[in-house]
Amino acid sequence: MSGSRPFANALELLRDAGLRPTRQRLALARLLFDRGDRHVTAEQLHGEAIAAAVPVSLATVYNTLHQLVGAGLLREVVVNPGRSYFDTNVSDHHHFFLEESGRLLDIPGDRIDVSNVPAPPAGTAIRRVDVVIRIGREAD
Amino acid sequence: MSGSRPFANALELLRDAGLRPTRQRLALARLLFDRGDRHVTAEQLHGEAIAAAVPVSLATVYNTLHQLVGAGLLREVVVNPGRSYFDTNVSDHHHFFLEESGRLLDIPGDRIDVSNVPAPPAGTAIRRVDVVIRIGREAD
DNA sequence: TGCCTTCTTTAGAACGGCTCTAATCTGTTG
DNA sequence: CAACAGATTAGAGCCGTTCTAAAGAAGGCA
Incomplete structure (x- = not known):
């Protein structure tokens, strides 16, 4: 029960990226990084957060995704005009x-x-x- | 003075693609294929047509670009979210x-x-x- | 502990690229 | 030349994304 434990890591992950670990960012980070490699759109992630009873605005989802991309923790993949995918790998x-x-x-x-x-x-x-x-x- | 002559070809090119050679399509085809390999956005091409005194609507530019892609004469390149490039190569x-x-x-x-x-x-x-x-x- | 500063979040408006709509126009065929 | 199918158009609409300005939370420090 150690190694790349997800829960505790969300906090560290955000701190290391120089981002305040707010409720919203913690929840989004967990949704993103707790289940192995994922390819999500902003809207998908937003839906998941809402479904998980974490009220986050779409604007915050976009902000956070871009911050994580900036920190090198996420990669934006462009394959489709008019929609971005974010890759946790x-x-x-x-x-x-x-x-x-x-x-x-x-x-x-x-x-x-x-x-x-x-x-x-x-x-x-x-x-x-x-x-x-x-x-x-x-x-x- | 033969080979891949541009001017006459616009007509043939459209006919071969099963597209009526209308004023607008002829003008767009010439703008696209007369100058060697190009990478244009719809808006760029629209601007060029207007500048060349060929009044075309943006909707027609999009229609034509997609028809040419469908005919295999153009290729859509996606590198940027929210903007498509069309490649004549x-x-x-x-x-x-x-x-x-x-x-x-x-x-x-x-x-x-x-x-x-x-x-x-x-x-x-x-x-x-x-x-x-x-x-x-x-x-x- | 409470205050203060800074950063974050937010709803909603705005934006940009693209597509749709329904009316008008143009090529083409007979 | 008539008549029909196909093409064009302005403008509205759509959708993903970003911006704005105001309210809200984190963290530092007395």
Whole structure:
């Protein structure tokens, strides 16, 4: 009963990120990080918080998500115009995107090799390499 | 003076796609395909059409862009939440995305190797593999 | 403990990109 | 040239997200 214990961690996690551990942020952090890797939209998370009897406004959900992204605890994944996903897995990895259902699935970073990448333009550096494999029903 | 001549092609291009060559569609097709590979947003294209004294509504720009995507003549690129880019290069290739300016740069398909890709879930097939290399000012 | 400052939360308005609607217009076919 | 299907349009509407200004909580310090 130790290791990456979730409950106590939400507090530390927020403190380490320099965020005051408020009721709302604690609840959101737990919803996000207590169940392993997740891909949630702001609205989903908001719904879960409400369902868990934690009244949080949508604005706060967005604020918190962006703060966690800023702290490197969350990653924003863009696969769909007009909707952002937030990924609790911040390790090096990529995604399958199921176009029909809008679901995301992780692909471990070591399961894909991206090689032979050209150098970025002068004065710029690579921030991230995103591989999105769009999949759909077989035989379209 | 032959080959992929632009002007005459706009007509053919639309007919081959099963789209009536209307004034608006012809103008948009020329703006899109007469200058080599481009990455445009709907609003950009709309602005160009207006500037070229071709009165087109934004709704028509969207309609036309989607029809061209459906015909395989254009490709939608999603890198930014809340804004779509349309890419006139439909060959196999990938992108640099300059986060500061919002610009896209093509990377030829043969300049990147994506290998060792896991099989997609049963009953699904890969539709496309998108690699987006996000770049920013050096030394962040 | 209570006060004070700072940070956080909030409802609701606002925003931006995109889509829809229903009326008008234009290409095309016979 | 008539007539119909398809295309265009202005403007309203939609949806995810952000902004605003005011009220509310955390934490520090006397």
